Amino acid sequence: MxxxxxxxxxxxxxxxxxxxxxxxxxxxxxxxxxxxxxxARRGRLTINPLAHLDPIGTITLVLFGYGWGKPVPVATxxxxxxxxxxxxxxxxxxxxxNLLLAMIAAIPLRMGWLFGTSAMNLSLQxxxxxxxxxxxxxxxxNLIPVPPLDGASVLAWLLPPPLARMLDHLKRFGGxxxxxxxxxxxxxxxxxxxxxxxxxxxxRALLFW
Numbered sequence: 001m002x003x004x005x006x007x008x009x010x011x012x013x014x015x016x017x018x019x020x021x022x023x024x025x026x027x028x029x030x031x032x033x034x035x036x037x038x039x040a041r042r043g044r045l046t047i048n049p050l051a052h053l054d055p056i057g058t059i060t061l062v063l064f065g066y067g068w069g070k071p072v073p074v075a076t077x078x079x080x081x082x083x084x085x086x087x088x089x090x091x092x093x094x095x096x097x098n099l100l101l102a103m104i105a106a107i108p109l110r111m112g113w114l115f116g117t118s119a120m121n122l123s124l125q126x127x128x129x130x131x132x133x134x135x136x137x138x139x140x141x142n143l144i145p146v147p148p149l150d151g152a153s154v155l156a157w158l159l160p161p162p163l164a165r166m167l168d169h170l171k172r173f174g175g176x177x178x179x180x181x182x183x184x185x186x187x188x189x190x191x192x193x194x195x196x197x198x199x200x201x202x203x204r205a206l207l208f209w
Contacts (some may be wrong), residue, residue, distance in 0.1 A: 007123055011130035012062060016049055019101050019135050020061075020069050023142075024052040026093035027072040034086050036078040044072050061134075071148060084157040091153035095139040098132065099202075102135040106206040136202045140195055147171040 025047050028039035043051055057068035072090075080085035105128050108114055114121045114128075145155035147170045156164040186192070 007126035009131045010127050011134060014127075014131055015061075015134055016053075016058075017188070018047075019098055019131075019138065021047040021049045021052050022097045023094040023138070024069040024072050026097040030093040031090045033072050035080040038075045038076050038186065040070045042073055061138075068142065068149070070130055072162070084153075088154045088157035091150035094150055095142045098135040098139040098142075101132065101205060102132045102139070102202075105135070106114070109207055117161045126143070128143065132206060133199070133203060136199050136206075137195065140198050140202070144194075 024044065028045045031038070032040050032045060039045055052069040052085070054068055054070040057070075061068075074087070074090055076083055076087050079090070109125065109128055109132075114125050142149050143151040145151035145167075147167070152167060152171070156167050159167065
C-alpha cells in the first residue's frame with residue numbers, strides 16, 4: 001500500500017528540494033573538477049530542482065520511494081586521469097551525497113534534540129525518519145550495477161576491459177532495460193532481498209549504533 005502520510009509527503013517535498021538536485025549537482029560538480037564542463041554548460045551545475053527533474057523518476061519516487069533525476073551529461077573522453085576511474089568517481093558522487101544528507105538528518109535524532117512525545121516532536125521525528133529512509137533507499141538503488149544507474153559505471157571500473165565493454169553496450173537500452181531488469185529481479189524476489197537488508201543495515205548504523 002502506498003504511504004501518503006503527511007510526514008512522508010513532507011519528507012518527499014524536502015527531498016525534491018534538496019536530495020534530488022544535490023544528487024545530480026554532485027555528479028556535475030565532480031565531472032567539472034575532473035575537466036568536463038558539459039553539464040555546467042547545459043545548466044546542470046546547479047541545485048535548482050527544476051533543472052534535474054525526470055518525469056518518470058519523479059513518479060516512481062513518489063509511489064515507491066525509488067527514483068532518479070534527469071541524467072547528467074558527461075563527456076567521458078574529457079575526464080582527466082583513467083577514464084573508467086574518473087567515470088566511477090562521477091557516478092559515486094550522487095549516491096554519496098544521499099548518504100551525507102541522511103547522516104546530517106540523523107543528527108537531531110541521534111542527539112535527542114527531538115526528545116518528547118508532543119505532536120510536533122513526533123511529526124518531526126517521522127519526517128526526518130522518512131527523509132533518512134528515502135535517501136538511503138535512493139543511494140542503494142542508484143548503486144545497483146545496471147545501466148543507466150550509477151552502479152553500472154562503478155562496476156565497469158572494477159571489471160576487466162572486455163566485460164566492461166559488454167556492460168557499456170547495455171546503456172543503449174536506457175530506462176527500458178532498467179525496468180526489465182528490475183521486473184525480473186522483483187519476480188525472483190531478489191530486489192527486496194537486496195534492498196531491504198542493505199537499507200535496514202544502514203538505517204540502524206545511522207540511528208542506533
